[in-house]
Amino acid sequence: MRIILIGPPGAGKGTQCQRLVEHLAVPHLSTGEMLRKAIREETAEGLLAKGFVDHGQLVPDELIVGMVRKRLQEPDCRRGCLLDGFPRTLPQAEILDDMLERQAMTVDGVIELAVPRDELIRRMTMRKRDDDDPAVFARRIKSFEVQTAPLLEYYQRQGKLESIDGLGGTDDITARVMEAVRRFELRAARRQSSRL
């Protein structure tokens, strides 16, 4: 299964992803984590990305697409993956579709973790990360609304989107996420059997 989790900063994607990768037994591809690691290790990609990440801006599409392309070619991704934080722009989504199509693969489903803006700000004040400075956080929310939210319509049109209410207890949210995954699994099984 290839699943994408989309949600604004602070929506709780990290926690849900951890639970989801256990269930799916596929690697967790978090582009935020990949970038933070590259920055820590001062790789060429990390040095390029640092200014953008520090300011709560998206890194250029070519940079992140290159990193994801490399990662998706690793053998452990053959069975599937959970994409977290990618794609984040329409061009990234189109490139991903193209990348997968070339390998006769597809995105099986997209989960939106929907959380209202005031709740995100309340949650942000309770955690601490370098890019959680209030001004930077506000920029990251804005970038989600302007650059990433259009992806929801893109995947809706493909019939792949499941929107989940991201409010409530962590276990309740996980239950909703798992229901969405079961629907993706059913659809994938139907696709598979219609091909046979």
Ligand code: AMP
């Ligand atoms: P995240 O942990 O997913 O919130 O990502 C942290 C930061 O990494 C973001 O604020 C962006 O600066 C950068 N980033 C992560 N994923 C992407 C992406 N797909 N495209 C562009 N920038 C990204």
